[in-house]
Amino acid sequence: MKSARLNKLTPYMFLAPAGLVLALGLLYPIAYMVYASFLSWNPSQLIGEADWVGLKNYSDLLVDEAFRESLWVTMKFAFIVVFVEMLVGVGLALLLDRNIRGISVLRTIFILPMMIAPIVVGLMWRYMYHPSVGIFNKTLKDMGFESIPWLSDSTWALVSVIIADVWQWTPFIFILSLAALQSLPKSPLEAARIDGATPWQQIIYIKIPLMMPVLIVTLLLRLIDAFKVLEVILVMTNGGPGLSTEIMALRISRTASEFRELGEAAAMSNYLLLFLLLLTMAMFIYNKIVETRKEKLLAAAEEG
Amino acid sequence: MSLKKTITKTTLLAVSAMSLVAATANTAYAGPYDKYKDTQLVVNFPAHPHYNAVMKVLPEFTKETGIQVEVDQLQYLKMREKQTLELTKRKGDYDLLAYVVFSKADYVYADQLENLARYFMNPRLADPKYDAEDLIDGYVSNIGIAGGKKGYLPGATGSLFGVPFGSETSILGYRKDIFDKHGLNVPKTYDELLDLACKIPQLEPGMGGLASRAASGHHASHAFLLHLAPLGGRIFDDEWNPTVNNAAGVQAAEALKTIVDCGAEGAKTFGFAEAGASFLQGRSAMFLDSTVFAGQVNNPSKSKVVGKVAWAPHPMGVRKGSQTGGFGIGIPKNAQNKEAAFLLMQWLTSKKADKLIALQGGNPSRYSTHEDAEVNAKFPHMKTFGEALKHADPDWRPIIPVWGKINADLGTTLSKILTEDADIKTSLDAVAKRTRKIMQDAGYYTWK
Numbered sequence: 011m012k013s014a015r016l017n018k019l020t021p022y023m024f025l026a027p028a029g030l031v032l033a034l035g036l037l038y039p040i041a042y043m044v045y046a047s048f049l050s051w052n053p054s055q056l057i058g059e060a061d062w063v064g065l066k067n068y069s070d071l072l073v074d075e076a077f078r079e080s081l082w083v084t085m086k087f088a089f090i091v092v093f094v095e096m097l098v099g100v101g102l103a104l105l106l107d108r109n110i111r112g113i114s115v116l117r118t119i120f121i122l123p124m125m126i127a128p129i130v131v132g133l134m135w136r137y138m139y140h141p142s143v144g145i146f147n148k149t150l151k152d153m154g155f156e157s158i159p160w161l162s163d164s165t166w167a168l169v170s171v172i173i174a175d176v177w178q179w180t181p182f183i184f185i186l187s188l189a190a191l192q193s194l195p196k197s198p199l200e201a202a203r204i205d206g207a208t209p210w211q212q213i214i215y216i217k218i219p220l221m222m223p224v225l226i227v228t229l230l231l232r233l234i235d236a237f238k239v240l241e242v243i244l245v246m247t248n249g250g251p252g253l254s255t256e257i258m259a260l261r262i263s264r265t266a267s268e269f270r271e272l273g274e275a276a277a278m279s280n281y282l283l284l285f286l287l288l289l290t291m292a293m294f295i296y297n298k299i300v301e302t303r304k305e306k307l308l309a310a311a312e313e314g
Numbered sequence: 315m316s317l318k319k320t321i322t323k324t325t326l327l328a329v330s331a332m333s334l335v336a337a338t339a340n341t342a343y344a345g346p347y348d349k350y351k352d353t354q355l356v357v358n359f360p361a362h363p364h365y366n367a368v369m370k371v372l373p374e375f376t377k378e379t380g381i382q383v384e385v386d387q388l389q390y391l392k393m394r395e396k397q398t399l400e401l402t403k404r405k406g407d408y409d410l411l412a413y414v415v416f417s418k419a420d421y422v423y424a425d426q427l428e429n430l431a432r433y434f435m436n437p438r439l440a441d442p443k444y445d446a447e448d449l450i451d452g453y454v455s456n457i458g459i460a461g462g463k464k465g466y467l468p469g470a471t472g473s474l475f476g477v478p479f480g481s482e483t484s485i486l487g488y489r490k491d492i493f494d495k496h497g498l499n500v501p502k503t504y505d506e507l508l509d510l511a512c513k514i515p516q517l518e519p520g521m522g523g524l525a526s527r528a529a530s531g532h533h534a535s536h537a538f539l540l541h542l543a544p545l546g547g548r549i550f551d552d553e554w555n556p557t558v559n560n561a562a563g564v565q566a567a568e569a570l571k572t573i574v575d576c577g578a579e580g581a582k583t584f585g586f587a588e589a590g591a592s593f594l595q596g597r598s599a600m601f602l603d604s605t606v607f608a609g610q611v612n613n614p615s616k617s618k619v620v621g622k623v624a625w626a627p628h629p630m631g632v633r634k635g636s637q638t639g640g641f642g643i644g645i646p647k648n649a650q651n652k653e654a655a656f657l658l659m660q661w662l663t664s665k666k667a668d669k670l671i672a673l674q675g676g677n678p679s680r681y682s683t684h685e686d687a688e689v690n691a692k693f694p695h696m697k698t699f700g701e702a703l704k705h706a707d708p709d710w711r712p713i714i715p716v717w718g719k720i721n722a723d724l725g726t727t728l729s730k731i732l733t734e735d736a737d738i739k740t741s742l743d744a745v746a747k748r749t750r751k752i753m754q755d756a757g758y759y760t761w762k
Contacts, residue, residue, distance in 0.1 A: 052715070053398045054424035075748075076723065141580030142597075162582040164734055250530020251583065251733035253726050267395060269719040270420065 040283075047276035053266075060273065067277035077278065079253045080261040087168065087257055088236035091175045096229060098176070099183025100221075104213060106184075107191045117188070121181040128178075132245025135174040136161070139246070161247055164254035171243050171255050178242070179235070183228055190224035191217065223297075230293055234286055258282050346438060350654040351380035357658070358397065358411040360390035360641065363609050364480035365412065367676035368662065374670065375661050381654055390414065401426040406648035409655040412479060412641045415457050419713045421644070422460040422475050428645040430474040433656040441660055448665065448680045452706025453478035456713075457642035464552070466713040476644035477663045478679045483628075483706045484540055484637040485699060487593065487601040487611065490624045492518060500624075504545060504631040507602075508569055512576040514599045522578025525589040525598035526570065530729035533585045534570075535721050538728050540602065542566040543710040545631035549720070549749075550712060554758045556749040558724070559742035565631075567731060567738045574732050582733050594619060602628065604639070605699055609675050625695045627702035635707035640677065672696070716756045720749050 047067055051060035071077045102120070106113065123131070138145050139160035147157040160170045194217065202216050218225075240259040243249070249256030249264075256264075258278070266275035359365040365387065372383055386408070388396060394417055400406050401421065413421060421427045434440045446454075455468045457478045462469025486507075488500060496517050501507035511523030527533035542548070547562030557563065574581045578597045580588070586603065593601040594610065594617040601607065610616050611623045628636035643662065645655045661667055663679055672678040672689045683689055684700025711717070727745050730736040753759065 052420075052424075053395075054402065054420050054426065056402055076726070141583075142578075157579075159582070162580060162733055164730075247583075248529065248531060250726070250729050252530055252730035256726075264722060268722055270715070271719075 043276045043279060046273055047280050049273040049276075051272040051276075052270050053272055054270075063273065067274045068281075071274065071277055071281065076253060076256075077261065080256050080258055081281075083168070083254065083256060084237060084258040087172065087175075087239075087255075088233060091172055091179070091236050092229060092232045094172070094176050095180045095183050095232060096225070099180045100187045100218075100225070102180070102184045103187035103191055104217070107188060117185070121185050123178045124181045126178070128241035129245055131174065131178050132242040135170070135177075135242070136246045139170055162251060164251050167247050167251060167255050171246055174242055174246065175236070175239065179232065183232060186224060186228045187221060190221045194220050226293060226297055230290060233289065237282065237286060346441070347379035347381065347657060349438075350651075350657060352382065353651050353654040354382045354384065355409045355651055355654055355658055356384045356386065356407055357655075358386045358388065358393065358400075358408045360393050360412055360414075360480075361387050362390055362480060362641070363606055364641070364671070364676040367671050367674035368480075370674045371667060371670045375658065375667070379657065379661070381658065383658065397421075401646055401648065403648060405650065406646045408646055409649045409651045410643055410645055410658055412643050413476065414641060415481075415639050416713055416717060418457060418460055418476065418642070419466055419715050419717065423715055426647050427475045428647055428649070428652060430476070430645075430656075433645075433653070434474075436653075439653060439656055439660075441664070444660060444664060445682075448682050449478065449663070450481070450679060450681060450703050450706065452483070452638045452703060452708050453481040453640075453642075453679055455708035456638035456706075457481055457640070464709075464712070467709060476642035477659060479641055479643045479659075479663055480677055481638065481640035481642065481679055482604040482606045482677055483639075483699070483703055484603055485605050485608070485695075485702055486626045486628055487608070487623050488626065489596075489599045489619065489622055491622045492521075492599050500626045501629045502626075503629055504541070504569060507600075507629045508572050511573050511600065515576055518599065520597075522581060522592065522598040523576040524573045524600040524602055525584065525592040526573045526577060526581070526602065527584055527586050527589050528570070528574045528577075528581060528729070528732050529583050529585045529588075531722055531725040533725065534728040534732065535725035536586075537573075538566055538570050538724065539711045540628075540637055541569045541631075543635040543637070543707045544628065544633060545569065546633060548709070553762075554753055556746035556753070558749065559739065559746040562632075563742050564738055567728065567742060570728065571732060571738070604637070606640070606677060608693075608695055608699075625698045627698065627705070634705035635710060636702055636705060637710050638706045638708050714756075716752050719752055720745075723748055723752075 046057070046060075048062060048064055049057070049060040050063045050066070051057060106116065106120075110116070126134075137143075139147075141147060141157065141159065141162065144160070146160065150157055159166055161167050198216050198220070199212060202212050207215070238259050239257060240263065243255055243257055244260055244263075247255045249260050259282075262275050262278045262282070265271055265278060359368065369385065369387075372385070376382055393412075394414060397408070397411055397413065397417070398420075400408055400411075401424070434446075454474075454477070458474050458476045459468040459472045460466055460475055462472025486501070492498070492514070493500065498510060498513075499506070501510050507524070514521060514523040527537045539549075542558075542563060545562050545566050547557065547560065547566055549556065549558050551557050577584070578592045581592075584592065589598075589601070589603065590607055590610070592598045596618045608625065612620050614620050627634070643659050645652050645659065649655055662671075665680060665682055668678050668680045668683045669686055669689060672683050672686070673692060675693075678684055678689070678696070681700055681703070684696050684703065686696075690696050711721075724745055727736075727741050731738055731741050
């Protein structure tokens with residue numbers, strides 16, 4: 011009797027250390043942040059001295075124009091960046107999924123941008139975008155074109171940071187899609203080839219659908235990352251001109267250090283967290299729906 | 315050199331022998347520093363040209379007093395975060411710290427800096443020959459004193475929490491060679507300045523008029539404020555009503571826009587470093603910003619305009635008024651060696667050390683140092699700077715805890731005016747409205 015109960019408890023005992031680490035390392039900081047978001051907390055105060063303001067930080071943010079603009083900029087940035095990166099990254103992977111001489115060297119070169127520290131990427135692009143000595147404007151001028159206000163015009167500034175981010179993170183998608191492509195089962199492709207499918211048909215009807223699970227995870231990872239990007243933009247534009255490139259992470263960092271409102275910064279982080287959580291959940295639910303529908307279709311086909 | 319060493323050695327010996335005698339004889343007669351000999355002070359200074367000069371002079375202090383000083387030099391933007399953490403501890407690591415002027419509001423309000431009155435009252439600590447009147451008024455009012463007028467200025471209820479050290483003001487640098495070549499006069503008023511700023515690009519194709527900061531945020535706001543005070547404006551009136559959108563405010567924003575439009579290529583996103591580089595590379599004919607910049611002009615490794623630059627006071631609008639800013643030094647409430655820290659503070663800002671530091675390229679805090687012949691022989695611009703400092707305006711920007719937020723809003727709005735041609739009056743009206751809300755939340759209209 012006793013040993014039976016002990017047996018039942020055994021798995022929990024083995025799980026306990028991991029659970030403890032999870033609680034301490036993950037849940038405690040998040041709980042702390044949630045608690046802080048209900049405070050009017052100035053960094054010169056200890057957390058115990060801060061006033062409790064309830065949901066004021068959250069409601070203030072909703073009517074704060076700068077916050078809403080920053081949210082809009084973040085969305086624009088994240089969705090455009092991820093869309094372009096997926097397109098280019100998957101495209102490159104499809105192109106390079108073959109036996110070319112020196113392919114491993116090529117692959118290494120392709121993923122180089124990803125390995126560079128973000129601050130360096132920011133600095134590098136800032137110098138390349140420099141209005142008079144930067145390579146882009148110099149080339150444009152040498153070719154007889156007007157120079158472009160890369161970082162000093164609000165529309166161009168967003169385009170410029172998008173270009174830099176695409177440059178840095180396309181390789182990430184490329185390398186994951188390439189791995190997915192190379193681990194695809196050979197039989198469906200062979201069958202398709204025997205049936206006379208053109209390369210395009212192979213890509214659209216066989217390769218992409220089979221890669222889908224990997225692509226969705228990749229997309230999600232990139233999207234989460236794109237919502238949190240900070241250093242590159244911090245170095246390149248510091249959010250300017252105006253608020254045109256002030257993405258959320260930058261706004262949060264400024265709220266904490268420049269405006270000295272830790273509570274509001276925490277509330278902002280929680281909004282971002284909630285938003286990303288919803289996004290992730292929506293993505294998984296969509297995936298689930300698609301899969302169940304596929305299974306149903308398969309079952310129906312077998313029956314028929 | 316060796317002779318000097320021997321002399322110091324012998325004096326040291328003599329001093330220690332004397333203190334030994336004094337100790338055994340149990341007489342009260344001792345030098346001000348004896349009690350603190352071998353104390354180990356930890357101070358926090360920024361990495362900044364002035365403090366780099368201070369580092370060269372500090373060994374002199376240890377030699378003279380026997381007090382050891384360990385310096386934690388941090389990048390100045392990182393300093394505030396570190397200090398905020400340090401100051402909230404029960405026992406702090408720093409005995410003396412250099413703070414940026416806008417930290418004054420936060421630290422004093424949070425009761426984290428020592429009131430200096432009890433040190434200047436203490437006959438064993440205060441040097442009667444310190445001559446505090448010689449310290450530059452504008453700097454002391456701006457950086458040192460709090461609790462008087464508007465809370466952050468001197469006045470009947472104010473007192474001293476820090477001493478200016480590494481402070482700076484705004485000054486106009488111009489290219490003598492260009493001005494001579496075209497027979498231009500050095501601008502004394504804003505009308506002349508703006509006129510010249512746009513005339514120069516026509517006279518010297520490819521060269522910008524005045525190099526100014528304009529980048530979104532702090533930089534744009536700083537540049538605007540530089541013009542606002544001389545043009546007769548203020549961010550708030552005496553009852554904290556935002557007045558940034560009045561006629562003077564609009565005029566200051568227009569001035570900034572004119573300057574940036576007539577500036578060198580890329581002027582719309584210049585920060586302090588880019589504006590400075592533009593002047594040093596010879597791509598702009600004038601420069602109106604902090605005096606701390608002056609040290610680089612004649613450094614051939616950084617500057618292409620060595621020997622071609624002259625200095626003049628910040629031009630006047632309806633009044634004379636240059637900025638006040640930079641650093642001050644204060645003693646944290648949670649410091650371990652407050653009295654020795656005060657002695658270091660007093661020594662560093664004394665006439666003697668002020669001059670030594672100035673000779674190493676620092677920014678002096680005293681009028682006398684600006685007029686000193688030896689200092690002027692090495693840095694001929696010092697006299698002009700000293701004259702300009704008589705009109706330094708301690709109230710050119712408010713020093714209140716919510717300023718960071720207002721400053722950021724002002725800075726981004728100005729950036730929109732500069733880069734997107736937003737309407738000046740409408741934009742400033744919106745800033746005033748948002749500022750009122752921020753002030754309301756912070757409790758500034760409680761007494762209305």
